Amino acid sequence: MSTMSSEVVKSSRQDHTAVKSSLWTQSMRKLRKNKLAMSGLIFVILMFLACFVGPLFSPYTDGKINVTAMNKAPSLKHWLGTDMLGRDVMTRLLQAGRISLTVGLASMLLSVFIGSILGAIAGYYRGIVDQVIMRIADLLLTIPGLPILFILGALLSEWKVPVDSRMYIVMLMLSFVGWPGLARLVRGQMLSLREREFMQAAVVLGLRDRRKLFNHLLPNLFPLLIVVATLSIGGAILSESVLSYFGLGVTPPTATWGNMIDSANNVIDFEKHPWLWIPPGFAIFSTVIAINIFGDGLRDVLDPKHKK
Amino acid sequence: MKNTLEIDRLSTYFYTEEGTVKAVDDVSIRVREGETVCIVGESGCGKSITAMSVMGLIEGTTGKVVNGKIGFDGENLLDLSKNELRTIRGNEIAMIFQEPMSSLNPVLPIGQQITEPLMQHQKLSKKEARLRAIELIKQVGISRAEQIFDSYPHELSGGMLQRIMIAIAISCHPKLLIADEPTTALDVTIQAQILDMLREIKEKSNMSILLITHDLGVVAEMADYVVVMYSGKVVEEGEVVELFNNPKHPYTKGLLKSKPIINQRQEQLYSIPGQVPNPLSLKESCYFHERCAQCMSICETQQPKLKEVGGSTQKVACWLYEEGIADV
Numbered sequence: 001m002s003t004m005s006s007e008v009v010k011s012s013r014q015d016h017t018a019v020k021s022s023l024w025t026q027s028m029r030k031l032r033k034n035k036l037a038m039s040g041l042i043f044v045i046l047m048f049l050a051c052f053v054g055p056l057f058s059p060y061t062d063g064k065i066n067v068t069a070m071n072k073a074p075s076l077k078h079w080l081g082t083d084m085l086g087r088d089v090m091t092r093l094l095q096a097g098r099i100s101l102t103v104g105l106a107s108m109l110l111s112v113f114i115g116s117i118l119g120a121i122a123g124y125y126r127g128i129v130d131q132v133i134m135r136i137a138d139l140l141l142t143i144p145g146l147p148i149l150f151i152l153g154a155l156l157s158e159w160k161v162p163v164d165s166r167m168y169i170v171m172l173m174l175s176f177v178g179w180p181g182l183a184r185l186v187r188g189q190m191l192s193l194r195e196r197e198f199m200q201a202a203v204v205l206g207l208r209d210r211r212k213l214f215n216h217l218l219p220n221l222f223p224l225l226i227v228v229a230t231l232s233i234g235g236a237i238l239s240e241s242v243l244s245y246f247g248l249g250v251t252p253p254t255a256t257w258g259n260m261i262d263s264a265n266n267v268i269d270f271e272k273h274p275w276l277w278i279p280p281g282f283a284i285f286s287t288v289i290a291i292n293i294f295g296d297g298l299r300d301v302l303d304p305k306h307k308k
Numbered sequence: 309m310k311n312t313l314e315i316d317r318l319s320t321y322f323y324t325e326e327g328t329v330k331a332v333d334d335v336s337i338r339v340r341e342g343e344t345v346c347i348v349g350e351s352g353c354g355k356s357i358t359a360m361s362v363m364g365l366i367e368g369t370t371g372k373v374v375n376g377k378i379g380f381d382g383e384n385l386l387d388l389s390k391n392e393l394r395t396i397r398g399n400e401i402a403m404i405f406q407e408p409m410s411s412l413n414p415v416l417p418i419g420q421q422i423t424e425p426l427m428q429h430q431k432l433s434k435k436e437a438r439l440r441a442i443e444l445i446k447q448v449g450i451s452r453a454e455q456i457f458d459s460y461p462h463e464l465s466g467g468m469l470q471r472i473m474i475a476i477a478i479s480c481h482p483k484l485l486i487a488d489e490p491t492t493a494l495d496v497t498i499q500a501q502i503l504d505m506l507r508e509i510k511e512k513s514n515m516s517i518l519l520i521t522h523d524l525g526v527v528a529e530m531a532d533y534v535v536v537m538y539s540g541k542v543v544e545e546g547e548v549v550e551l552f553n554n555p556k557h558p559y560t561k562g563l564l565k566s567k568p569i570i571n572q573r574q575e576q577l578y579s580i581p582g583q584v585p586n587p588l589s590l591k592e593s594c595y596f597h598e599r600c601a602q603c604m605s606i607c608e609t610q611q612p613k614l615k616e617v618g619g620s621t622q623k624v625a626c627w628l629y630e631e632g633i634a635d636v
């Protein structure tokens with residue numbers, strides 16, 4: 001008997017993955033047909049690989065100051081030249097990418113997490129809970145994100161937050177301004193979903209609120225969340241760069257794409273040493289564009305109702 | 309026999325901008341153990357709202373249960389807290405809806421939707437719930453149960469989905485099953501299969517059924533007892549055989565006349581003349597009087613009460629059967 005039931009369980013597990021994957025493969029096949037989105041994805045993957053693996057092959061990872069090799073133009077030895085402290089720009093660019101990409105990803109995850117939970121709760125329970133959450137969100141939404149970030153960044157400098165932990169604080173700051181928009185979106189979806197007949201059926205089954213909310217309603221939002229999350233990575237990278245450019249985000253000696261551009265903020269460097277600012281500028285630009293192109297493609301696949 | 313459900317003088321009103329809609333007005337229905345009671349009536353007469361009131365689904369709409377008692381298992385459901393109600397819903401009272409396609413969550417596998425109430429109400433483990441779910445899928449006549457367990461709703465037909473809904477509904481051995489037009493969205497052959505299955509399940513488990521329908525064919529096949537509703541009121545009720553053989557209320561007579569009879573080709577199907585009155589402009593009167601061929605002056609000014617007639621179980625709310633009135 002027990003062997004029989006374990007067999008049943010085993011065979012079903014195979015079925016299960018087969019059916020599940022059929023839903024996925026269907027979407028993925030559609031996605032793979034979208035050349036533009038795929039090239040965006042490939043670019044992002046290459047960028048990740050380069051940033052996280054690339055520096056392992058560089059002899060300049062220690063970031064030592066080298067007075068004999070300051071502001072050298074690109075050469076075979078230094079592919080993208082050196083900066084005013086004689087450090088290899090290529091290596092720093094990739095190391096900076098680690099920080100920028102990590103900050104982008106992590107703050108996206110955090111803001112999606114906060115935003116979807118608060119939005120779901122607001123839309124599901126309505127009433128006073130909804131009022132409180134949404135008024136806070138409105139408040140944050142009425143002030144444009146960058147000024148808030150600037151104020152927070154200035155406070156960071158004021159309070160002399162240690163350099164190592166600044167990266168984490170920047171993540172927190174970015175998700176702090178990122179969640180309200182998402183919460184609003186999720187709440188709207190929730191309000192319409194909870195009126196659907198299958199939710200009435202769930203009520204009639206006497207399911208607990210937690211089950212209804214997280215097992216029944218949220219999975220209906222996954223496509224939307226995936227798309228929004230992807231698109232928001234680009235925004236977070238951009239915001240982090242802006243902050244760091246103004247010296248309010250992650251500060252040197254830790255490199256990010258933003259503060260690398262900042263190091264070329266005088267006319268001489270700008271004109272005479274373009275290898276200082278063009279590579280990080282290009283890295284930000286191309287990564288954000290690639291992520292957004294991929295996000296758009298994802299939306300076309302996962303959210304067929306959305307038509308351009 | 310014990311009463312499973314006792315709806316006693318229930319009134320459910322909706323407060324709209326144009327006025328109050330008395331969707332259910334002083335309705336009493338009793339369902340005994342193992343009995344099938346059918347509620348029939350035209351669209352908008354308050355059948356669904358009656359069922360929703362029993363399930364506690366009126367809260368959160370613009371409506372309110374303004375009066376009455378819903379007795380179940382010696383308790384008044386209207387007095388129970390949200391949590392107490394939750395342990396009864398899906399467990400002791402189950403409900404299935406008209407549209408099987410939209411009653412299941414499109415993004416969850418069928419199996420999960422069957423096992424959830426089992427795990428919650430019966431405290432089964434995931435593994436036990438799974439085995440029980442597969443058993444249930446087989447019980448409602450679907451082969452390849454294991455495969456269906458992992459399918460998504462869009463991969464099944466309407467008839468299969470309604471079977472799944474029934475499987476979910478009976479999973480916790482409810483004492484009462486409320487079915488709101490469970491076969492209306494299905495084609496005729498599937499409809500017959502589903503009804504047969506419901507009857508079979510009922511007989512095996514001694515479950516009571518409150519079946520809502522506007523199809524008298526379904527009533528004839530399923531019901532032990534029939535309640536005829538019109539504009540939120542019960543106008544006639546009785547044992548199915550008595551009521552079909554000897555309908556009293558002109559509305560019931562009209563309904564029965566409009567039922568197509570097999571092997572008897574009619575030129576044109578009979579339909580009751582006129583329309584259901586606007587629920588917003590109901591005055592003290594028999595609500596059917598405008599459509600009634602036997603309308604008397606009292607019908608326009610006073611509402612008849614539901615009363616037993618002829619010493620049978622049958623009750624009717626009609627002035628025609630009120631002594632001393634019809635002769636006047």
Ligand SMILES: Nc1ncnc2c1ncn2[C@@H]1O[C@H](COP(=O)(O)OP(=O)(O)OP(=O)(O)O)[C@@H](O)[C@H]1O
Pocket residue numbers: 322323324329330331349350351352353354355356357358369370371522587
């Ligand atoms: N949310 C609501 N707001 C206002 N009035 C409502 C609401 N829901 C239902 N009603 C009214 O209650 C009355 C009864 O509706 P109900 O859904 O019970 O009809 P029904 O008998 O189930 O009809 P059908 O056969 O079409 O399903 C109708 O007149 C309807 O207009």
Ligand SMILES: [Mg+2]
Pocket residue numbers: 355356357488
């Ligand atoms: Mg209805």
